[in-house]
Amino acid sequence: MTDESAAAVMTSAQSGQDDVLVRVDNLVKYFPVRTAGYVRRTVGHVQAVDGVSLAIPRGKTLGLVGETGSGKSTLARCIAGLLPVTSGKVTFDGDDITNLSRRKMIPYRREIQMIFQDPYGSLNPRRRVGAIIGDPFAIHKTVAGNERKRRVQELMERVGLNPEHYNRFPAEFSGGQRQRIGVARALALRPKLIICDEPVSALDVSIQAQVLNLLADLQRDYGLTYLFIAHDLEVVRHVSDSVTVMYLGRVAEEGPRDPVYRTPRHPYTAALLSAAPAADPDAAASRQRIILTGDIPSPIDPPSGCRFHPRCPKARELCSQEDPPLEVKAGDGPTHLTACHFPVEAGENLAAAAAARRDAK
C-alpha cells in the first residue's frame, strides 16, 4: 500500500470518536485461485478485500454498502474471525484479534456475534429452536439444564417469539420469525458487537421493518454496536450512524450518514443513490438515474488505478493510472472521506455524463 492510504487510515481513525470498539487497519483478504488436480498451482488471487480500514465507535452502527462482489461479506467474516486475514489488523476493544487460533479466539466469540443473511440456511433444520438458541450457552459452557432453558425462553420472549415454541423446528417458523431466532442466538451471550450480514435482505418489506426495529430496540437496551451490511440503501440510511461504501474490495467513500446521502462525492455512491427506488412517484419521475455501463469487474484482475474507472462517467486519463487516496475533499466535513480524483460537485449532472459515455461506446 502507498503512503497516501496509510495517511488516510490515520485520518479516518483519529477523526472519529475516541471510544472505538472495532478498528480495522488496512485489511487485505485474497483467496488463491488454484488449478484443479493433485498439484494445485496458485494461478492468481481473488482480491476480495484490498486494503480496507474502518473504525466503529462503541454503541453506534456502521452501515456497509456495496453491490454484490464488493467484498462486504468477506470483510465481515474477517472481522468475525471466520476467515483468516491475508494482511492487515483487526482490533477489538483494544486487543489485536487478527488471525487468532480457535482457542484464543473463544473469549472474543462471546463479544462478537453474527446475524446471517439467509434465515433458512443459517438455522440447522434438524435441531429444535431451543437447542439452536441454547447453543452459545452450550459451547461456552455458561449455563446448563433448566437454567439454560429458562434463559433461552427469556431470549425468545425478548425477540418477540413465543417461548412455548421452544421445542419446534425451524421449518415451522416464517422467515421473519426465523430471523428473530438468529437474533436471539446472537444475543444470547450479551455480545458487544453484532455483525449483521444483510439481515433483512431475504425478508418481506413489512417484516424487514419489524426486524430492523427489533435490532434498534436491542441496541438501545444493551448498548450494542452494529456492523450493518446491506445493499438496500434505504435500510442502511435507517439504521446507520455512519456509512462506508465499498467497491471491488476497496472503500470508495465513507462518512457520517447524512452528508454521504445528501452530497455523495464519489461517482459510484452517486450512482448507487440515484438507483435506489423512491416511494414518491413524482420524485421518482423527476429523478435522473445515473446508469452505469457494464458489470462489476473481476476481482481476480481488477482495473488499474481507480477500480471504478472503467464504469465511471467522469473517468479521465489519470484515473486509470493512479489509485486515488481516501481523503477529505474540499467542502466536506472532517470525517467524510472520498477516494476519487474528480469528486462529484454540487449541481453536477452525472446522469447526462453517463448517458453520453454510454452513447460513445
Add this chain to the structure above:
Amino acid sequence: MSISGLEFQAAAVEGAPEQAVEGRSQWQLTWRRLRGDKVAVTAMIVIVVMVGLAIAAPAIAALVHHPPNIAYPNTGENAVGNPVGPFTNGFWLGTDDTGRDLMVRIFYGARISLFVGIVTTAIGTFAGVAVGLIAGYFGGVVDTILARFIDAVLAFPYVVLALALAIVIGPSLTVIIGVISFFSWAGISRIVRGQTLSLKEKEYIEAARSLGAGPFRIMFIDILPNLLAPVLVLATLYIPSAVVFEATLSYLGLGIQPPTASWGNILAAAQNFYQVAWWYTVFPALALLITTLAFNLLGDGIRDAMDPGTERLLAARRGTKRRRLERRAMKGAGPSDAFPDPPRQAQPPAGLG
C-alpha cells in the same frame, strides 16, 4: 407475558414433554409415512417375528423337547438312516442327517445370523460415519488419505480375504464379525463423506463456527443429525448383506463350525441330501430368503418414507398411475412430435461471432 407465566410454561415443558412438542420431527413424519406403506409394515412384522423366534429359540427347544445339538437316531431317522420329513415323530420341520430337530436348529441359526448381521452393521456404521465425517469435514490431506483408503477397501476382493483370514487365524465368530465389519464401513463412509462435503458449506455451520464451536461439536451435533436419514437406510440394507455374507462363509466351512447351528452350515450339510430330504434344504434357505428380503424391503420403505417426494407415488393407486402414463404417452405422440426441437444451427455459438 409475565414471569410467572413463563415459569408455568417452563414447568409444563418439563412435566409433559410429549404434549409440549407441537412440531413433528423428521422421524415422526417418517414414521407416519412408513406406517402407511403396507410392504414396509409387513417386512417389519416379519423381522420382529424372526427376531422373536431367535430370542425364543431355547424356549422353543424346551417346548418340543429337542435341544439343538442332540441327535435322535431312533425317532429322527428312518430305517435307512435318512432324515425324517416334517410333522413326523414330533419333528415339525423334519430332521437333519444326524437326526437333530431342523426347526430348532433353524431358530438357533437365526440367533447367529441376526447377531452377526446387526453387530457388524452397527460396528460398520459407527466406523463409517466417523471416518466419513472426519474425511469430509477436515478435507485436505486427511481427506485424500482416508478417501483413497476407502477406495482400496471397496476394491478389495473381500470373499478372498475372508477366506484367507479364516484359514490363517482359524474360523470363529470373532473373525467373522471382524471381517464383515471391516468390509461394511467403507460404503457408508463414502456416502457420509459426500454428504459432509456439501453440508459443511451451509450457513448454519458457519453460524456454529462464529459461536466458537469446535470441529467435533460441529461434526457430531450440527452435521450428523442431517446425515442420519441416508445412514439409517444404508444400515438397514447392510444387515441382509451381512447375513448373507455370514451364511456364505459358514457354507464354505470357514464361518460358524458345526455342531453350532448356522443357516450357512445347515445348507452346506443339506446339499448332500436334497434328493431324499427336500425340507432339509428348503426350510433354512427360506429362512435366509425371508429375512434378507424383509430387511431389504424395510430399507426401501424407510428410504421412500424419508423422501417426501415419493409420498405421492405411494399414495397413487395403480389404476391412476396407469391412466397418467397413458395420458403422457398420448401427449408425447401429439404436439411434441409435431414441433420437434429447432435445428441447432439456428443459434451459432456466441464466441464465433
